[in-house]
Structure formats: C-alpha cells, structure tokens
Amino acid sequence: MRLLDTATLDFAEFSGAIPKYAILSHRWGKIEVSYKQLRQRPVLQDSPGLAKIEEFCRLAAGRSIRWAWIDTCCIDKRNSAELSEAIMSMYKWYEFSAECYVHLADFEISSRELSLKNQSAESFWHIPEGWPSIRDSFSKSSWFTRGWTLQELIASSKVVFYDSHWNEIAPLKQVYRDVAEVTRIGENWLVEDARHASVATRMSWASCRETELGEDMACCLLGFCNVNMPPMYGEGGEIAFYRLQTEIMKTSDDESLFAWTSDQGGSGLLAAHLSYFANSGGITMETHAGSESRPPYHMTNKRLEIAIPKKDFKLFSEGDGTVRFFLRCSRASNINAQKCDKAFYIELSLLMGQRSAIRTECAELKETGKYLIGQLDTDLAHNERIYIFSPGSEV
Structure with a gap:
C-alpha cells in the first residue's frame, strides 16, 4: 500500500504491517494532482488538487496521524495492474483506516454558524439557527449521490465530515440519523457491519x-x-x-x-x-x-x-x-x-x-x-x- 507522509508529502510503500493512517473520501474536482505529478515536483502551487492534498495532510497531522491515503495521488493509474488491485482492495483500505475524513466541497458552514457551534457544541444541534437550519443543505451535497462514496461511508470505522473550507461539521456518530435519512441506509447499519445486511x-x-x-x-x-x-x-x-x-x-x-x-x-x-x-x-x-x-x-x-x-x-x-x-x-x-x-x-x-x-x-x-x-x-x-x-x- 502506498501512503503519503503528512509532513513531507513524500510517498512510502508498505506491505505486511501497515501503519496508522487517515483516508479521504471526496468528489473529484476538475483539476486533481496525480501520483506522477506529485513525485515530479514542483507542481502548480495554485492547483486546487494540491491544496486539497495539503489541507487533508495538515488535518491528519494535527490529529497525530503521520500517514495518509488519497485516491487521486496514491494510485499510479498509468499502471493497469496497480489500478485493478486498488479497485479490488478499496473497501479493505477504508475499513482498516484509523479515520476517514469526508470533504464536502459543495457545502459550507457560515462564520455565524461556525461561531455558534464552537461556543456551545451542545445547544448548536437544537437552536433554530444551529444545525436544524443547515441540515437540508448538508443532505443535498453531491457526495451522497456518488457510487464510490457509499463503500467509503460504510467501510470506515470512524467518519468525520468537513465542509469546503475544512471546518469540522461533525463525526458520523453525531449526525447518523440525518445520514440515514438521505442515504436510505438503516440507522443500525451505520453503526454495525453493513455487509451483514441482505x-x-x-x-x-x-x-x-x-x-x-x-x-x-x-x-x-x-x-x-x-x-x-x-x-x-x-x-x-x-x-x-x-x-x-x-x-x-x-x-x-x-x-x-x-x-x-x-x-x-x-x-x-x-x-x-x-x-x-x-x-x-x-x-x-x-x-x-x-x-x-x-x-x-x-x-x-x-x-x-x-x-x-x-x-x-x-x-x-x-x-x-x-x-x-x-x-x-x-x-x-x-x-x-x-x-x-x-x-x-x-x-x-x-x-x-x-x-x-x-x-x-x-x-x-x-x-x-x-x-x-x-x-x-x-x-x-x-x-x-x-x-x-x-x-x-x-x-
């Protein structure tokens, strides 16, 4: 498995024992940075794809996780055998990750809402201008409509949602009822092994x-x-x-x-x-x-x-x-x-x-x-x- 060092953005190959790593779940943008591009630095500093990688790694490092995996650059898609292996191993890679960060590029928490959330995490979920006012726009994110993100949601043991500016929205365990409603996945399957479902x-x-x-x-x-x-x-x-x-x-x-x-x-x-x-x-x-x-x-x-x-x-x-x-x-x-x-x-x-x-x-x-x-x-x-x-x- 190829992982990215969250401090240096250098790649390292692992087989057998895999170190603790964070993994990203996201929708691809128009400009992403590939494995080849990240190895042959420098890449464009204003690239949104590079910014995504840097923010993801910054977030993981801040949570004391040295290694990270992101599908845009950790797979050499020029190699058909490697791509095939990655597709067949994807569920396992999300399942074994320490944390999965969901980046909702089309959802943003306003500064007012973020302030309310940071001031009183408990009341935010109940006051009218708190979570109830943004729940609908959260559920309309295109992330909930994509095929690949289903296994990423189900397989990962710890899922945390972030908005377009990498502000933490909430861990899945806090919003699982809303996620169950939009995905039509039974609430029980969001906390149990969903592969036991029919x-x-x-x-x-x-x-x-x-x-x-x-x-x-x-x-x-x-x-x-x-x-x-x-x-x-x-x-x-x-x-x-x-x-x-x-x-x-x-x-x-x-x-x-x-x-x-x-x-x-x-x-x-x-x-x-x-x-x-x-x-x-x-x-x-x-x-x-x-x-x-x-x-x-x-x-x-x-x-x-x-x-x-x-x-x-x-x-x-x-x-x-x-x-x-x-x-x-x-x-x-x-x-x-x-x-x-x-x-x-x-x-x-x-x-x-x-x-x-x-x-x-x-x-x-x-x-x-x-x-x-x-x-x-x-x-x-x-x-x-x-x-x-x-x-x-x-x-």
Missing part, C-alpha cells in the same frame, strides 16, 4: 447513486458485496453488473439477490441494472433453524439452473404455465428491523416443456399469505431442476 438491501442503498463510467457502478460494490472481480473497462455497465451478480452467487446463498422489481418484462433472475433494487430496502435473508441451503445454482452464459420443489412445479405448471419460485427472504417490518414476516416468491413463465422458463412479471415481488420458509426445506428434499433463461439467449 444483498438486496445493500443493492438498494446503491441503486440511486451514479458513477462517471458504467463499469464503475459494479466495481465500487466489490468489497461491499464481499467478492473479488477484476475490472474490465469497455465491457459496459450492464455486463459488469451481471458479472458482479454471478460472483455473488459463487460465495453466497442469499436469495434476496433475486428480489428486485422492474417495469421491463422478459427477464432472467438477475437484474439488468442496479436501479431495479430501488424498492428492495429492508429485505432480510432468512434461514430456518436447522435448515439446509437450496441445492447449488449452475450458471452458464445463457441460463441459470435452479431447484424448485416438485409440488410447486406441478401445481402451477399445469393450466396457466407458470411456476412459483419461493425465496428465502422477506420484507422486514421497517427499514431498521431484521425480523422476517412473509416470504417472497417470483412467478416464472414456462417457455417450452416443463424445464425452461423466463421471468415475465417483474413489476412486483409477491408475498405468501403465511410464513413458509421452514416448510421450504422439506419441500426442497423433492425438487426439480429448472432453467431460467436470460433475455436474448437462445432457448
């Missing part, structure tokens, strides 16, 4: 965010989803997102991966776009006590082979040509809850014969009239393999 819930947090490159929307979720996947720029965002979902299936039994909705008909079980998870917040993965997982999925370039209980297959394939695929997940009673209520199911339309299908009704997730996840284990002891095709593939 896949669908985590996807929902990212569903309204954006990245400059389509492929980055999948890349910025790698550590967040506990997978490793080399980035392939040029493949397009949709293919990258499909790859991410197939990688998740290799290591996870979380069937909430299939719990998404869309107004587009004719689909497989994997979502074509992250936005399909916009209404999947609060979905909880559930396993019955002593239960066994569903028989393994088999994914090819055209189809997903999955097990469905024979009784459901026979009951619903005769007559209307549909099969119900019950998922081991349900909607919690509220966004902060983890307890399941009713289980979800998806209806699949048979294509040809009784072993091939496609999901055509994608507009909603249907719920059972009663809790049945425990019964599903018994049913799966007698199952059929069914092939779910992706759009455009030959059946």
Whole structure:
C-alpha cells in the first residue's frame, strides 16, 4: 500500500504491517494532482488538487496521524495492474483506516454558524439557527449521490465530515440519523457491519447513486458485496453488473439477490441494472433453524439452473404455465428491523416443456399469505431442476 507522509508529502510503500493512517473520501474536482505529478515536483502551487492534498495532510497531522491515503495521488493509474488491485482492495483500505475524513466541497458552514457551534457544541444541534437550519443543505451535497462514496461511508470505522473550507461539521456518530435519512441506509447499519445486511438491501442503498463510467457502478460494490472481480473497462455497465451478480452467487446463498422489481418484462433472475433494487430496502435473508441451503445454482452464459420443489412445479405448471419460485427472504417490518414476516416468491413463465422458463412479471415481488420458509426445506428434499433463461439467449 502506498501512503503519503503528512509532513513531507513524500510517498512510502508498505506491505505486511501497515501503519496508522487517515483516508479521504471526496468528489473529484476538475483539476486533481496525480501520483506522477506529485513525485515530479514542483507542481502548480495554485492547483486546487494540491491544496486539497495539503489541507487533508495538515488535518491528519494535527490529529497525530503521520500517514495518509488519497485516491487521486496514491494510485499510479498509468499502471493497469496497480489500478485493478486498488479497485479490488478499496473497501479493505477504508475499513482498516484509523479515520476517514469526508470533504464536502459543495457545502459550507457560515462564520455565524461556525461561531455558534464552537461556543456551545451542545445547544448548536437544537437552536433554530444551529444545525436544524443547515441540515437540508448538508443532505443535498453531491457526495451522497456518488457510487464510490457509499463503500467509503460504510467501510470506515470512524467518519468525520468537513465542509469546503475544512471546518469540522461533525463525526458520523453525531449526525447518523440525518445520514440515514438521505442515504436510505438503516440507522443500525451505520453503526454495525453493513455487509451483514441482505444483498438486496445493500443493492438498494446503491441503486440511486451514479458513477462517471458504467463499469464503475459494479466495481465500487466489490468489497461491499464481499467478492473479488477484476475490472474490465469497455465491457459496459450492464455486463459488469451481471458479472458482479454471478460472483455473488459463487460465495453466497442469499436469495434476496433475486428480489428486485422492474417495469421491463422478459427477464432472467438477475437484474439488468442496479436501479431495479430501488424498492428492495429492508429485505432480510432468512434461514430456518436447522435448515439446509437450496441445492447449488449452475450458471452458464445463457441460463441459470435452479431447484424448485416438485409440488410447486406441478401445481402451477399445469393450466396457466407458470411456476412459483419461493425465496428465502422477506420484507422486514421497517427499514431498521431484521425480523422476517412473509416470504417472497417470483412467478416464472414456462417457455417450452416443463424445464425452461423466463421471468415475465417483474413489476412486483409477491408475498405468501403465511410464513413458509421452514416448510421450504422439506419441500426442497423433492425438487426439480429448472432453467431460467436470460433475455436474448437462445432457448
């Protein structure tokens, strides 16, 4: 890992034991200083990118932290192997940082508000001209809309917010309710390991965010989803997102991966776009006590082979040509809850014969009239393999 000395702005390489370091979370500006530029000094002294690095390092040094990491200059982006490694290691680097400073370049605390905050930190959060008056502009910062900043918020153990002039706003623990409201992340997941949330819930947090490159929307979720996947720029965002979902299936039994909705008909079980998870917040993965997982999925370039209980297959394939695929997940009673209520199911339309299908009704997730996840284990002891095709593939 390459770190920046906060006193000298010199780089140092570390492997094995990594020293205590601060890390920056920010939106890139029009002019940033690269690794090459910072090494080949002097750089332009009036560069906003250099000013950002200097202020960040000054802040870290003032908090007795010698080393710092910032993505603009601590990665040599000319080296494709190094860039790929950095993308796959990003979550871990934020997770292991001592402190993460969030720089909101489009948010500013006025001198009056700053004075009130410094005079009485306790009353500032309650008086009308204090925090209540600036909460709305804080929540409108573009930092809350970017794909990469989600993992930076979630992974870091200690997050502190700063305004455009590097005035401290507050640590996350003081404003977590406001952050939860704007990000739609349950308050509990801002203080716990958010990777314990279901896949669908985590996807929902990212569903309204954006990245400059389509492929980055999948890349910025790698550590967040506990997978490793080399980035392939040029493949397009949709293919990258499909790859991410197939990688998740290799290591996870979380069937909430299939719990998404869309107004587009004719689909497989994997979502074509992250936005399909916009209404999947609060979905909880559930396993019955002593239960066994569903028989393994088999994914090819055209189809997903999955097990469905024979009784459901026979009951619903005769007559209307549909099969119900019950998922081991349900909607919690509220966004902060983890307890399941009713289980979800998806209806699949048979294509040809009784072993091939496609999901055509994608507009909603249907719920059972009663809790049945425990019964599903018994049913799966007698199952059929069914092939779910992706759009455009030959059946």
